[in-house]
Amino acid sequence: MMNQDTIAAIATAVGEGGIAVIRVSGPGAVSESAKIFRSKSNIADASSHTVHYGHIVDPQTDEKVEEILLTVMRGPRSFTAEDVVELSTHGGVVAVKRVLELLLRQGGVRIAEPGEFTKRAFLNGRIDLAQAEAVIDLIRSKSDRAFSVAMKQAEGTLSKRVKALRHNLVELLAHIEVNIDYPEHDVAEMTSSYIREKSEEAVAEIDRLLKTASEGKILREGITTAIVGRPNVGKSSLLNALVQENKAIVTDIAGTTRDVIEEFVTLGGIPLRLLDTAGIRETTDVVEQIGVERSRAALTDADLILFVVNAAEPLQADDYKLIEQLGGRPVIVLLNKTDLPVVADTEELAARFKPESIVRLSVLQEQGLDQLEKVIADMFFGGELESADLTYVSNVRHIGLLHQAKQSLIDGMEATASGIPIDLVQIDVRTAWEQLGEVIGDSVAESLIDQIFSQFCLGK
Structure with a gap:
């Protein structure tokens, strides 16, 4: 072409x-x-x-x-x-x-x-299209691990598995077609159990790919992480320590941070999209009020919340208000300033949050950041990233198509169990085959191709 x-x-x-x-x-x-x-x-x-x-x-x-x-x-x-x-x-x-x-x-x-x-x-x-999309992932990689995942996709590891899936479905479609055209020949004993067996094998393979989807998406896009807490507990100091650069202004004056500051950082191979927020408290300062509202919005959108508490002071009313808002969210409590005598009610925090999600640190002394890495890895990856040989599915489009293909196969199995004629069951199997084809670009609209490549930079 x-x-x-x-x-x-x-x-x-x-x-x-x-x-x-x-x-x-x-x-x-x-x-x-x-x-x-x-x-x-x-x-x-x-x-x-x-x-x-x-x-x-x-x-x-x-x-x-x-x-x-x-x-x-x-x-x-x-x-x-x-x-x-x-x-x-x-x-x-x-x-x-x-x-x-x-x-x-x-x-x-x-x-x-x-x-x-x-x-x-x-x-x-x-x-193919999956490999082409991996090129933009290579360019946008925020960590070594994300780059490795994108490189494997660019080399065609995901494409090979999708092509193998489609090949198996083509064989199933061929058996169904022969059985429809020549019903007098019981070709390969084309029965409901045969269709179910082959469809279950395909669904199991799709599940194996989707198992890595959440981890792959995190590696590709990063974990949106909001650093929250009342004013002057060390949020901006934490951001600077993680980024290893003075990105946020740090003073002893409460309310110094007036807006949400965004930075990317990699902890233990895990990319984090850090949002340093304004201290959440009641205030009459109009500008600070805007910053607090933006902090609350960031709190709502975040995948992970780092709740910073001043361990050297008793818990205050603003701390308790935040604790109420954080119920049921993925939260890591950071007891900051532990180089000073700990005064905060740690038993109260342990009762409100999982004990394993409470980390003692001193940003000033750069202590406890390695423990924070470990807790994040435990929370999102079961303690460690999967094997380097694993094929991660990280693209949202691919994840959606795999879910659709899986549902089409499930629909076909349910139709077979209900005694629906196999020529109608064939439609579901063919739909799954086509949906998998969209992953690698064998069957995809020209408008989608244009949309995908419009996201690339010039010269690539």
Whole structure:
């Protein structure tokens, strides 16, 4: 499904750096680049996967614009399965923009749309849709573990399991089809028990994939974690300690934090989207009131709440109000300032929350943060992450389609048990097969493909 257009875009982040790369893909990638590239070698005849030193020259003025390395990759042995040229210029905004503008000025190349290189790799059959979506997960990874999960999906581990599932369903559909067309032949003893057996095997495999969905989604998107507590208990100090940077202003003045501050941090391989909130209390300060309302909203949306208590002071009315609001939520109580004599009613906290979710720490002395890591891992991953060889399902679209395919198979089994003719049962099995096909892009609407790739950055 080769494209006729030749496209180009800057593939590296814009800004100062050692080098910048312009990626060109399409049938005219080599010939169009040759119009502005001067070297001792003729790149029009260059072999695939070769690098050439030379200069970018303006054909109209013969002015040398830039000194570059040009890499030629002939299709289908390239990322897009088309002819690809990469122009490596000096880093910086001016150099790379001048080269790209000169290339586009020749008339045979257009600027690429977001994600168009990866989209072409998918359309040309080099990767399937699940692998293509893993590319954006690689770019957005917030932790080493999330990167490893995305890398495995990009290599096709999830796709292989989905394809195996679809292959088994195709065999079941074939048996049903033969039994419908030739009822006089009891082919493979096509009975209700046979349909149930094969469907149960498929459902069991889908369940094995879905078992990792919550962990995979966390690794992909991070745990939205709200740091809450009354004013001046050490919330902002905790954020700074976790981020290892002075992101939030810390003073002895209550109400210093007026808005929700957001940062990403990784604890023990688990990505956390930290929300440092304004101290929740009754106040007449109009600006602080807005911050408190935003804190309450963050409290509602959070997957995990870090409830910070000043251990060196008795529990106060604002603490008790928060305790009432946190009932039934995933909460870790952080007894901060334990380097001082502990005065807070720890028995009261132990009665209100699970004892294993109460962590003693001193942000000032950087003590107890390792225990916090352990408690988070216990809460979300049963103490530790699964084996590195496990295929995680992390994409919300994939999770939804797997649930739909599972339900279609369950509907088919229930229809079989009710004595419904197998030609109607076949509809449910085929629906499950098609839903699994949407995961890898074998059966998916063009509008969805456009929507998926529009989320990519330019040059990818």
